[in-house]
Amino acid sequence: MANSRAMDILNDAITNRRDDLIGLTQDLIRIPTLNPPGDCYREICEYLERRLKRSGFETQLIRATGTPGDSDKYPRWNIVARRTGKMAGDCVHFNSHTDVVEVGSGWTKDPFGGELDDGKIYGRGACDMKGGLAASIIAAEAFIATHPDFSGAIEISGTADEESGGYGGVAYLAEQGYFDPKRVQHVIIPEPLNKDRVCLGHRGGWWAEIETFGEIAHGSMPFLGDCAVRHMGAVLNEFEDKLFPAMAARTTDMPVVPEGARSSTMNINSVHGGQPEQDEDYTGLPAHCVPDSCRIVIDRRFLAEENIEDVRGEVTALLDGLKAERAKFNYDLREINLVLPSMTDRDAPVVQTIAAQIESVLGKPAEFVASPGTYDQKHIDRIGKLKNCIAYGPGILELAHKPDEYVGVEDMLDSAKVMAGGLRDILLP
Numbered sequence: 289m290a291n292s293r294a295m296d297i298l299n300d301a302i303t304n305r306r307d308d309l310i311g312l313t314q315d316l317i318r319i320p321t322l323n324p325p326g327d328c329y330r331e332i333c334e335y336l337e338r339r340l341k342r343s344g345f346e347t348q349l350i351r352a353t354g355t356p357g358d359s360d361k362y363p364r365w366n367i368v369a370r371r372t373g374k375m376a377g378d379c380v381h382f383n384s385h386t387d388v389v390e391v392g393s394g395w396t397k398d399p400f401g402g403e404l405d406d407g408k409i410y411g412r413g414a415c416d417m418k419g420g421l422a423a424s425i426i427a428a429e430a431f432i433a434t435h436p437d438f439s440g441a442i443e444i445s446g447t448a449d450e451e452s453g454g455y456g457g458v459a460y461l462a463e464q465g466y467f468d469p470k471r472v473q474h475v476i477i478p479e480p481l482n483k484d485r486v487c488l489g490h491r492g493g494w495w496a497e498i499e500t501f502g503e504i505a506h507g508s509m510p511f512l513g514d515c516a517v518r519h520m521g522a523v524l525n526e527f528e529d530k531l532f533p534a535m536a537a538r539t540t541d542m543p544v545v546p547e548g549a550r551s552s553t554m555n556i557n558s559v560h561g562g563q564p565e566q567d568e569d570y571t572g573l574p575a576h577c578v579p580d581s582c583r584i585v586i587d588r589r590f591l592a593e594e595n596i597e598d599v600r601g602e603v604t605a606l607l608d609g610l611k612a613e614r615a616k617f618n619y620d621l622r623e624i625n626l627v628l629p630s631m632t633d634r635d636a637p638v639v640q641t642i643a644a645q646i647e648s649v650l651g652k653p654a655e656f657v658a659s660p661g662t663y664d665q666k667h668i669d670r671i672g673k674l675k676n677c678i679a680y681g682p683g684i685l686e687l688a689h690k691p692d693e694y695v696g697v698e699d700m701l702d703s704a705k706v707m708a709g710g711l712r713d714i715l716l717p
């Protein structure tokens with residue numbers, strides 16, 4: 289290979305930054321950007337600003353004013369950093385979310401300590417996705433240091449609120465034109481999809497609250513009222529008998545992992561009916577009442593082959609069927625959120641570039657996958673209208689949101705080599 293020497297120089301530049309990569313990852317984990325409520329966004333953006341300015345990036349801090357969750361107490365800050373090359377050319381953008389989910393129980397390590405133990409860095413967000421953010425920064429810095437004459441531009445963004453829908457982060461930036469295809473041509477989101485896989489997109493999601501109604505009465509004479517929970521029981525029976533089997537029979541050509549997510553799925557997120565629960569220290573007994581309201585939240589994930597009208601229509605047809613058959617049955621359905629599926633073409637330039645780099649760095653062909661849950665690609669695709677976008681990053685998908693979450697240092701180094709190789713392929717004339 290003619291460019292194998294250039295490859296060695298770039299790979300060595302990354303290997304030599306091992307301690308820097310570890311320190312950077314630890315620093316990021318130690319800023320507790322919990323979402324909700326959306327803590328420390330300004331702090332992490334300022335940290336990234338200092339770091340990236342040192343490496344010659346121009347930076348912008350952008351507050352997503354007025355988006356869900358944004359307040360003076362919890363402002364939604366984002367950073368976009370850009371380093372322009374010597375000549376005109378494509379722009380490669382690495383987008384990472386800076387927020388992390390709640391800690392939960394079961395930890396044996398300090399969730400915000402960033403402890404390095406046996407080649408793994410532990411902490412909430414280590415895998416999802418501060419390890420990926422750190423790897424992309426190291427990749428960009430090593431590439432710039434070894435190839436200062438590159439053309440085009442490199443961008444790195446750190447964005448808020450991915451874990452709560454991305455409205456104060458990527459969606460906002462996309463609305464402001466930051467993901468306009470005239471400005472950015474390739475997007476890599478270093479989510480933890482494993483270092484040997486290219487993630488092409490994700491399934492869709494539809495969230496709705498269904499409420500059934502009844503009539504309150506004395507619990508000793510339920511026939512004088514109407515039990516909303518029994519009506520909801522009938523809804524759940526319909527789902528069990530008809531909806532779940534129909535969804536399980538539907539499969540997709542999307543390479544979703546894990547395999548179980550290659551069908552349509554639905555989670556019943558919650559059930560609330562009857563009297564509100566009392567505080568734990570309340571020692572009284574429940575009053576005897578027939579519940580007049582019952583609510584469930586459904587979380588329906590759908591495939592690229594399904595359309596949202598059918599997804600909605602399938603549920604409302606079952607509810608309307610009950611309304612026709614079942615005495616006094618009445619319901620309300622409120623849509624909570626909708627995300628359409630997103631799938632990047634397998635022949636798209638960023639897919640081909642990163643797949644080739646995986647093969648060259650890891651010595652085996654890349655695997656192509658799609659994600660069961662959604663991530664910020666939806667906004668880049670639907671709002672930004674930018675189709676050349678993938679998720680690629682270190683970290684083991686199954687560790688995301690779990691206790692003792694970690695990211696492997698070797699995995700970060702390998703994926704940084706893949707990302708840097710991608711930069712070299714796209715940005716060297």
Ligand SMILES: [Zn+2]
Pocket residue numbers: 385416417450479480663
């Ligand atoms: Zn994530």
